[in-house]
Amino acid sequence: MSAEAPILSLRALDVRFRTTDGELRAVRGVSLDVAPGETLAIVGESGSGKSQTMMAVMGLLASNGFATGSVKVAGEEILGLSPRELNRFRGSRLGMIFQEPMTSLDPLYRIGDQISEPLRAHGKMSKGAARARALELLTLVGIPRPQERLDSYPHELSGGQRQRVMIAMALANRPEVLIADEPTTALDVTIQAQILELLADLKRRFGMAIVFITHDLGIVRRFADRVVVMKGGEIVETGATAEVFSQPREAYTRMLLAAEPTGRKEPPPNDSPPVIEARDVRVTFQLRKGFFGGQSSELKAVDGVDLLLRRGGTTGVVGESGSGKSTLGRAILRLTPAAGSVRYEDRDLMPLGRDGMRPLRKQLQLVFQDPFGSLSPRMTVGEIITEGLLVHEPGVTRSERDRRAAQALEEVSLDPSARNRFPHEFSGGQRQRIAIARAMILKPRLVVLDEPTSALDRSVQKDIVDLLRRLQRQYDLSYLFISHDLSVVRALSDEILVMKSGKVVERGTTEQIFADPQEPYTKALMAAAFLSAQAIE
Amino acid sequence: MGLYVIRRLLSAIPTLFLIVTISFFLIRVAPGGPFDLERPLEAKVMENLRKIYQLDQPLWYQYWLYLSALMRGDLGPSFYFRDFTIGELFARGLPISMRLGFTALLLAVVVGGTLGVIAAFRQNQPTDYAVVGLATFGITVPTFVVAPILQIVFGLTLSWFPVGGWNDGAVRNTVLPILTLALPQVAVVARMTRAAMIEVLRSNHVRTLRANGLPLPVIVRHALRGAALPVVSYLGPAAAALLTGSVVVETIFGIPGIGRYFVEGALNRDYTLVMGTVIVIAIFVLVFNLLVDLVYALIDPRVRYE
Numbered sequence: 001m002s003a004e005a006p007i008l009s010l011r012a013l014d015v016r017f018r019t020t021d022g023e024l025r026a027v028r029g030v031s032l033d034v035a036p037g038e039t040l041a042i043v044g045e046s047g048s049g050k051s052q053t054m055m056a057v058m059g060l061l062a063s064n065g066f067a068t069g070s071v072k073v074a075g076e077e078i079l080g081l082s083p084r085e086l087n088r089f090r091g092s093r094l095g096m097i098f099q100e101p102m103t104s105l106d107p108l109y110r111i112g113d114q115i116s117e118p119l120r121a122h123g124k125m126s127k128g129a130a131r132a133r134a135l136e137l138l139t140l141v142g143i144p145r146p147q148e149r150l151d152s153y154p155h156e157l158s159g160g161q162r163q164r165v166m167i168a169m170a171l172a173n174r175p176e177v178l179i180a181d182e183p184t185t186a187l188d189v190t191i192q193a194q195i196l197e198l199l200a201d202l203k204r205r206f207g208m209a210i211v212f213i214t215h216d217l218g219i220v221r222r223f224a225d226r227v228v229v230m231k232g233g234e235i236v237e238t239g240a241t242a243e244v245f246s247q248p249r250e251a252y253t254r255m256l257l258a259a260e261p262t263g264r265k266e267p268p269p270n271d272s273p274p275v276i277e278a279r280d281v282r283v284t285f286q287l288r289k290g291f292f293g294g295q296s297s298e299l300k301a302v303d304g305v306d307l308l309l310r311r312g313g314t315t316g317v318v319g320e321s322g323s324g325k326s327t328l329g330r331a332i333l334r335l336t337p338a339a340g341s342v343r344y345e346d347r348d349l350m351p352l353g354r355d356g357m358r359p360l361r362k363q364l365q366l367v368f369q370d371p372f373g374s375l376s377p378r379m380t381v382g383e384i385i386t387e388g389l390l391v392h393e394p395g396v397t398r399s400e401r402d403r404r405a406a407q408a409l410e411e412v413s414l415d416p417s418a419r420n421r422f423p424h425e426f427s428g429g430q431r432q433r434i435a436i437a438r439a440m441i442l443k444p445r446l447v448v449l450d451e452p453t454s455a456l457d458r459s460v461q462k463d464i465v466d467l468l469r470r471l472q473r474q475y476d477l478s479y480l481f482i483s484h485d486l487s488v489v490r491a492l493s494d495e496i497l498v499m500k501s502g503k504v505v506e507r508g509t510t511e512q513i514f515a516d517p518q519e520p521y522t523k524a525l526m527a528a529a530f531l532s533a534q535a536i537e
Numbered sequence: 538m539g540l541y542v543i544r545r546l547l548s549a550i551p552t553l554f555l556i557v558t559i560s561f562f563l564i565r566v567a568p569g570g571p572f573d574l575e576r577p578l579e580a581k582v583m584e585n586l587r588k589i590y591q592l593d594q595p596l597w598y599q600y601w602l603y604l605s606a607l608m609r610g611d612l613g614p615s616f617y618f619r620d621f622t623i624g625e626l627f628a629r630g631l632p633i634s635m636r637l638g639f640t641a642l643l644l645a646v647v648v649g650g651t652l653g654v655i656a657a658f659r660q661n662q663p664t665d666y667a668v669v670g671l672a673t674f675g676i677t678v679p680t681f682v683v684a685p686i687l688q689i690v691f692g693l694t695l696s697w698f699p700v701g702g703w704n705d706g707a708v709r710n711t712v713l714p715i716l717t718l719a720l721p722q723v724a725v726v727a728r729m730t731r732a733a734m735i736e737v738l739r740s741n742h743v744r745t746l747r748a749n750g751l752p753l754p755v756i757v758r759h760a761l762r763g764a765a766l767p768v769v770s771y772l773g774p775a776a777a778a779l780l781t782g783s784v785v786v787e788t789i790f791g792i793p794g795i796g797r798y799f800v801e802g803a804l805n806r807d808y809t810l811v812m813g814t815v816i817v818i819a820i821f822v823l824v825f826n827l828l829v830d831l832v833y834a835l836i837d838p839r840v841r842y843e
Contacts, residue, residue, distance in 0.1 A: 058747075058748055060748060062739075083753075084753075087750035087751070090747065090749060091749030091751065092750060095749075096748040098741065098745070100741050103740065103741040104741045104744070104745045105745065106742040106743075106746075106759050107763075107837070107839060108763060108836060109762075117746070117751055118749040118750065118751060121751050166745070169745070169749055170748075172749075
């Protein structure tokens, strides 16, 4: 492989952004070669510059960004070309797919037309020929009923199907290099596996080189020939995949490799009293009720779920998007109308209205997935954390609130001075700590954790998992932990419910489920989540 | 879709009824009446006038009379413009206002849209600043300032166009009023198009087009369609306002449209004229909002009406 001339070659690539705070150097002197037909993975955490490196190659930097250095495609310099000249390469010799399949297609145009466009622009195909080729491509990427799909709009397709369409577009002109920027991150685990399988299959058939930008080491281990590890805009390590995984040279690489959440949770004693006892919980949504009473249909988001959660215990709820796992969490906290029965300690929550629930809210807390959207940008961290105290303990003095805020921040390993700053000054992991502090300051008994680690880098996830376990031990908390990420669930839960289409399809202790999953759906989830581990072991 | 249109038109009836009812009683609450003059009329004369126009009847009965006449398409006689019915006034004035308004609207879409697109592609460059500057000028300077300036420059100094008058709709006479009407609309449309385009150009799906090496015309086509959505929703109510005439422009240029009727009707307590104007404007607003929704569905496949 090394003897061949590289198809893509970067030399001393720098990417800078002009910002109001001066110039930001996002990529620092990156040099790398991609051989024809090889799969190169670029790994690193968010902010490592891995995406911006390839955005610069494609001439897709934001308008305040610019790149210097050299980017050669088969020996021809493309950095600094005008968009028109660059278009000889983009979409023909270089293809790219993105992290956001939901928004990467134009919602206003038909799938067939969107796939045809690069064919007509580069291959000078007629409309009819392009459409015929678009049909071939849709078949190639495994879209069911491709003939019909030509005339579909993006919103009629699922995320996985949209990513397949993106792949079809990128491959339309048989590129020599396909750049895949986190192509599976936004997808459900089983869909992720399918997309990765598709990419591997297409690579076998067409032999293009793939540059895989990812933070998921499982994907790297399984698919990449070589790995480039980036940190702070620089390449810190590079080598053959097996080598990097078995003998990482850099501390940062070792940290990335070790970042999978580890450890298990001690189950609570058997005589531990129940905190939540839910029977036959049902949540039904009315869909589309017309203004003049047109037909309405029902969606059973949660369909008869039982749940028993003991003091100090954690129940993990896993499933893919739309399985009803988040809705179940909300139903148990009485945040969404539901039928069935939910008992909290010795009280029946179902008959309680908004006012009846209020005194209990203090003990029943919720932490959300999105650490960016769930903190008000206009309040200081101190105000955010103590807002609940104002409601639930109005007698607490200002100085006492401040003291408790400082204490809560220390508990989640943040500097107490953080309480005078605003959320935007913090990273995703720090914001999630703030959200946890906001729940913990009220000394809750039950915390519903709705995908609290999904938006975070692996190494940060590990820290949050450690923090959650420590807090649980310290305060004898009960967690309802909702996630699609099985490695995190394993590290936190005593018992697991697997949900699909609103129903629990399998339940058991964490050991049982992981050692011997019964349902095909559970097995599919497992296979998808741990394909990395199986591939290497 | 056809069913949807029929349903929307049917649901417009209660809306119109509500508007008619509220405005009927609201204008009656205003102190004074249509026949109040500086020097009061003799009691006998006043009494006869009120009898002729049925103003001596109880209010609810007058309301009933008005409604039943309205059902027959009769908007009643004007109290102020004697010898004219409201229908006659609108038949004469509405086409004039609509002609001016429609041309101004066309200018707003074509000129404003083009300027907005150019500015978006040249964001933060001199061309962009020029467009934004022009748009800010057009929005902030009121028509009663623009109109006299146009009259002085193009009417008096250059003598290109007449200063005012309708002259049976000669094109020369319409140029300055149309420009005055169009300027703020061109400005708003330019600004909205620019903002919407900038947003679409930054979107992920335009990034996909660029990543696939598609030429500029394709990118413009995609971006325009996406950027059209907010502009279209602005144009609906704007069209209703433009087509029903402008008090300021029609007064300054001496144009016999219907724009001044609303103010004059209200000042003179010309009850039927106020009602007529309200109904005409309401119909325009309802129709154009329906049109906007239909155009929306044409542009955006995610919008569905059943």
